[in-house]
Amino acid sequence: MTVSLIQKYNVPGPRYTSYPTVPYWDENDFDASKWIASLQKSFSESNAESGISLYIHLPFCESMCTFCGCNKRITKNHSVEEFYIKALLKEWSLYCQLLPERPLIKEIHLGGGTPTFFSKNNLEHLINGLFSYANKAENYEFSFEGHPNNTTYEQLQKLYDLGFRRVSFGVQDYSEKVQKAIHRIQPFHNVAKVTFWAKEIGYTSIGHDIIFGLPFQTTEDVVDTIEKTNSLKPDRLAFYSYAHVPWIKGNGQRGYDESSLPKDDEKRKLYEIGKTLLSKNGYHEIGMDHFALKSDELFEASVNHNLHRNFMGYSASKTQLMIGLGVSSISDSWYSFAQNTKNLEDYYQLLEWGKLPVSKGHILTKEDLIIRKHILNLTCQFETSWNNSENYFEEIPEVIASLKEMENDNLIVFEGTTLKITEAGKPFIRNICMAFDLHLKRKSPQTNLFSMTV
Template identity: 70%
Template sequence: MATSLIQKYNVPGARYTSYPTVPFWNETDFSYCQWLQTFQKSFAESNANDGISLYIHLPFCESMCTFCGCTKRITKNHHVENDYINAVLKEWILYCDLVHQKPIIKEIHLGGGTPTFFKPENLKKLIEGILITATKAPDYEFSFEGHPNNTTYEHLKTLYDLGFRRVSFGVQDYAEEVQKAINRIQPFHNVAKVTLWAKELGYTSIGHDLVFGLPFQKIDDVKDTIEKTQALQPDRLAFYSYAHVPWIKGNGQRGYDEKNLPKENDKRALYEFGKKLLGDYGYHEIGMDHFALAKDSLHQAMKNKNLHRNFMGYSASKTQLMIGLGVSSIGDTWYSFAQNVKSIEDYYKLLKNNLLPIDRGHILTEEDLIIRQHILNLMCHFETSWSEKDNNLPELPDILAQLREMEKDHLVTIDPSSLKITAKGKAFVHNICMAFDLRLKRKIPETPLFSMTI
């Protein structure tokens, strides 16, 4: 890839797990009552069709990984588990009390933090407490994130028996120097052990999460990590760009000097090398930063144009309503977003008073909904169209004018009623989406909000 293109387009930009992005939510006009109204509307629509999704945030970790940008609480005190599980179940019941039908659950995802910080019996208590009040959709999909250092066979077996068939393990990188810098010492044999256990138990989609752009990371490190990964044959992979945002995440991302991070050209070289190597090993590129074997449901969804993206990442199916449970979780009714408080103490206090622990949110406008769909199309299918009246915007001529420079650089092709991202342009999908981001254009941030796009 030409160095000039990297320099030209390497600007701060969002990853677009939502539109509008969180920094541009209109919190002033958001209200608790509006969230409840859109929740009830979306629940009725979703429950009558595919069912709903649950994202459950389990925030505890025994140690701080300095690359991580997630909401977490560092502790070795496992007595915190029971109170937190009870609080999440209380939050779930508050949502159930708002509707007049038994929820049909299509997706559950346990994220963190470290879900496997919790004992297997407590995870069982959590899932059984939810399922006793709900019905599983015929094609339900339950998944969780496991830390290779503390995921036990009992964790995997307990969750498998509860219906979980997808698991992802955080690998990041196997180089010792990189692991020390990010405070994530994790030998290959730990990852191999949990991966083989999951295969033995019958998990049908096992994923590994890799990260490029980490401190001290070199091409040989990426090569070694991917070769070790290929030996274990996970079904899908995430190959993420490290987002360096210490001004947001505080001291957690200052465990190393910024001069130790690969610079823009070197960082992009890590990704291009890794992507080619993954392709050589039979992994197909899915959307942005994801790869899967041909047999995996994520690859099938991409082929069938069913791929979806939300706060949980890429999914092989779409639900209109996603309820976020736990501290910092974000719920999505399609018409609105709401994020829970980030303090565990505040979370407990609100639930004790029988209040949903919502801290902030955004009600989507008609314009937001149109742009959201365009960005989803670009992120999932690398193309979008405005041939229908419902997909058109008054600002579309200005958006296309901004994209003409990218067309000259052969990153996109623009027709009268559609846009397609070229193979060369896939590396710049963030930048292409930014052309549609009217909220960003109307309020250019004065301080850093996002990591660099490349």
């Protein structure tokens, strides 16, 4: 990959966890009643057939990791656990009162923050509380994020007993210098310990999250991290580009000088070296930033074109309705998005008043729904088509014209009414998605909104 390509395409761009992206949500055309109507429509269409998904945000962390872009509350006071779980279950009960029948839960994902901040007993209380209002779907998939420094054997065993089979551990990087800069001191021994525990207990999919582009990170650091990771052989890997957005995340990401961050071709070299090593070790690129062994269900889903992506990440199955519980969580009915308030105290207050803690959202237009399909196709299948009226939109000729430069650079190929991303184009998938992003085209941001795409 040449430096000129990196310099050409390294621009600020969305990560496309949703379309439209959050800065382009039309909040003026959104209110709680519209969200509820959308929720009920989606539920009636999907519950009996495939079930629904729950994303549960557990925001507490004992210390601040400066690379993190998640909504979190830093505290060592574990007395906050019970009150927060009580609030989560109150929110869930409010949703269940709006639904015409008992929900069937297909997926649960515990994210954070630090889900393993919570004790095994409180985690059990949470999951059992959810199913006092719901049933489990067949072939359900429950997953959670674990911090290697504080995940215990007892927590892993308890969550396994409750039906969880997937766990992802945040690794980031094993360099002591990098760990010190990002305030995440985490010895390899801790990661190895929880990984072996999870395998021993019987988890069928163990993931590690690795980040490139961190402060002071070198090619030697990436090689060392991936070699150590390979020695543990997790089933899947997320290999993320560090998103430096201090204008959004505040002082946390201002804890080091920006000159310490790898830039442009230097940063991309970290990715290329990492990707090459992962490939040699049997990992296959199955989506944007994600790799999996052939034995993992994500690989099979990518081969069979069943891969799906939402605010919980990549999944081997698709549910039309995802309800987000907890502070800052985002819900997705397919027809609309709704985000909870990001302020913990407001979250508690709204629930005390018996109100859903939704603070903003977006009702998708017909055009939004079409573009959303294209974005999902690109990020899940590395291709998309507009061969029928359901996938065609008026600006397609303009989109094709805007992609000619990428075609000339061999990042994409056109085959009739199909666009395919080449192997060389996969690192630039965000840029390719941006060509379809009509909201972004019509109103370019005048201030910093997004991280760099490369």
